[in-house]
Amino acid sequence: MNQKEKNFIKFLGTAGARYVVARQLRSSAGVWFNIEGVNFLVDPGPGTLVKCFSSRPKLDPSQLKAIILTHCHIDHSTDINVMIEAMTNSGHKKDRIVITTEESVTGEPVIFSHVRPYLSKLEIMKQGAQFEIASSIQLTTPILHRHTAETYGLKFTTPFGTMSHIIDTAHFEGLVDAYSNSDLLILNVVRLKNKNDREKGILHLTVADAQRIIKHIQPKFALITHFGMTMIRAKPWEVAKTMSEETGVHVIAVSDGMQFDLNQLRG
Numbered sequence: 068m069n070q071k072e073k074n075f076i077k078f079l080g081t082a083g084a085r086y087v088v089a090r091q092l093r094s095s096a097g098v099w100f101n102i103e104g105v106n107f108l109v110d111p112g113p114g115t116l117v118k119c120f121s122s123r124p125k126l127d128p129s130q131l132k133a134i135i136l137t138h139c140h141i142d143h144s145t146d147i148n149v150m151i152e153a154m155t156n157s158g159h160k161k162d163r164i165v166i167t168t169e170e171s172v173t174g175e176p177v178i179f180s181h182v183r184p185y186l187s188k189l190e191i192m193k194q195g196a197q198f199e200i201a202s203s204i205q206l207t208t209p210i211l212h213r214h215t216a217e218t219y220g221l222k223f224t225t226p227f228g229t230m231s232h233i234i235d236t237a238h239f240e241g242l243v244d245a246y247s248n249s250d251l252l253i254l255n256v257v258r259l260k261n262k263n264d265r266e267k268g269i270l271h272l273t274v275a276d277a278q279r280i281i282k283h284i285q286p287k288f289a290l291i292t293h294f295g296m297t298m299i300r301a302k303p304w305e306v307a308k309t310m311s312e313e314t315g316v317h318v319i320a321v322s323d324g325m326q327f328d329l330n331q332l333r334g
């Protein structure tokens with residue numbers, strides 16, 4: 068990795084929902100963070116390893132310090148084992164960590180037992196738990212999300228301020244409090260809207276839900292990603308434009324391969 072390429076979030080994929088992932092209408096690879104040279108990856112869905120190497124510049128998985136897996140759904144977890152092998156160089160790099168849910172390591176585990184010894188730590192998320200990724204980067208999993216798998220969103224304290232990633236969840240009142248005081252807010256917005264009342268609050272945030280959260284929290288930037296078909300048809304960049312007008316916050320619709328420069332948070 069080029070030394071100049073520092074302090075960014077790179078979205079290797081922006082797909083959410085089964086159809087978009089299964090047809091690869093958008094890439095389902097994970098989200099790569101680089102903060103003052105510390106690299107970590109969130110939710111290595113299908114295609115993550117391949118995307119690391121087809122990115123320009125390339126992203127070298129052996130430079131990762133940590134992988135964070137927010138829940139065991141296929142679109143988030145498929146590449147977790149191969150990424151652990153790549154991050155640790157099959158166990159030769161001994162200081163690498165994975166942070167994930169209990170469900171991802173028990174029952175039908177998505178993290179295989181044979182790659183676990185490669186890690187220096189396999190840490191388990193709980194509501195309100197804190198984890199150290201590096202001395203200047205702390206992760207909190209503030210609240211259990213409402214989703215069909217055990218799922219947590221992420222709140223990072225960093226030298227660039229507080230950055231939160233609201234992973235898959237139905238909308239509920241506790242979200243705004245849990246992710247308050249975020250300078251940067253990333254939201255998985257799978258659906259344009261609910262088709263009917265019965266669909267309300269079953270799995271994912273809609274545009275209206277995301278807008279409500281952004282309006283309350285008032286981050287410097289909000290990034291929307293993890294799109295299902297209704298969002299893609301609606302042209303996410305046009306949706307983001309309307310959301311910006313409605314919330315007074317600069318909302319950006321993420322595209323595959325987009326890199327967000329964290330220095331913007333200091334401006």
Ligand SMILES: [Zn+2]
Pocket residue numbers: 138140214235
């Ligand atoms: Zn999910």
